[in-house]
Amino acid sequence: MDKILIIGACGQLGTELTQRLRELKGTENVIASDLRDEPIKLIADGPYEKLDIMDKDAFHAILGRYNIKQVYHLAAVLSAKGEQNPQFAWKLNMESLLLVLEAGRDRLNKIYWPSSIAVFGPDTPKENTPQNTVMSPNTVYGISKLAGERWCEYYFEKYGVDVRSLRYPGLIGYKALPGGGTTDYAVDIFHKAIAGDDYECFLSENTMLPMMYMDDAVKATIDLMETDAANVKVRSSYNLAAMSFTPKEIASEIQKHYPDFKITYKPDFRQKIADSWPGSIDDSAARNNWGWQHNFGLKELTNTMIANLKDTIVFD
Incomplete structure (x- = not known):
């Protein structure tokens, strides 16, 4: 057992x-690791190491x-936070990936990087959007992820490093709070609705984006890592999909449970x-190469989020 x-x-995806x-x-x-002195409760049952991934010596220790024979490298500065400090986002996202990839050359069997x-x-x-298409990211987060994809493919082709990757859509879950992404509204909106509050959305009502329930994202990640290496035909990163919806559509689904819930729209810098x-x-490549299938659509997502959050929301 590796x-x-x-x-x-301790992040939203990492927790689950x-x-x-x-x-x-x-x-x-x-072994869980993060910048925190102590792990969050949800992962406090097992080994934990405080780690700043920019510290090469601590990482190798x-x-x-x-x-360790497998590394899941999830640490990153996400889209919205990245725009507030682009130089730091680039440094963390790029240098940490290269540190892990280098370790893959001589001491790791597999690496996962999102x-x-x-x-x-x-x-x-x-x-x-096709698997192979024009890519012109205009955020530091997107630029760093595109560069990271190229590095992953490079290390596989040049050094035989078994690194695997997925292009996640917006991820929605209830166990941990989101970490500063543009799709975070689709988590925040549930907290507001269940608490009986109105919600002011930072995106316009008809902004259609790809989304995924966290259980599906975790399943896809492990499925990709567990499949035989021969099935991994894409060594940059696989397209991944489950559902797409707008703020107006998710609000309408929530209103089936909370008819008095109201949403307004005030787009900010995240709209761009x-x-x-x-x-x-x-995502046909993922479905054809290693059998990816999602389980949650918008209705199932809404039912599950409400069922799991309604007993945890603190009312004013």
Whole structure:
């Protein structure tokens, strides 16, 4: 059993991925790491290391201490936060990836690194965006993810590093708060509705974006990492899709549960980011190469989020 290190384990995706991998692989075989002094409650049941991934010596010390053979490198500055400090976002996103890829040359069996729909841009086809297409990202997050895809493919082709990647759409889950992305409204809106508050959305009502429930994202990640290497035909990053919807559409679905819920729209700087991204994604390569299938659409997403959040929301 390969020992696994998850970098960025306290984040929105990292939390649920850590939990699921521990269920599958054994708690003692999955080491969580993040910048926090202590892990969040959801992953406090197993080994945890405080780690600044920019610290090469600390990273390699953990690899050696646990004899790590697989790394899931999730730490990154996301789209909205990245625009507030682009130089730092580039430095963290790029240098940390290269540090992990270098470790893959001589001491790791597999690496997972997430990309994003942010690699696309205003010149990319908006509907059914192909696996291979024009990419013209206009955020530092998107630029760093596109460069990262090229580095992943380079390390696979030049050095045989088994690195695998998915281009996530917006991810929606209830176990941990989102981390500063442009699609975060689709999590925040549930918290407001259940608390009985109105919601002011930072995107316009008809902004169509690809989205995915967290369970599907975790499933896709593990499915890709578990499949035979021969099935991984794309070594940059796979398109991944489940559903697409607008703020108006998700609000309408929520209103079936909370008829008095009201939403207003006040687009901010994140609107320009969203406008540069696709409305829907062609992920046929992932479905054909390694059998990807999603389980959640908008109705299932809404039902699940409300069922799991309604007992946790603090009312004013």
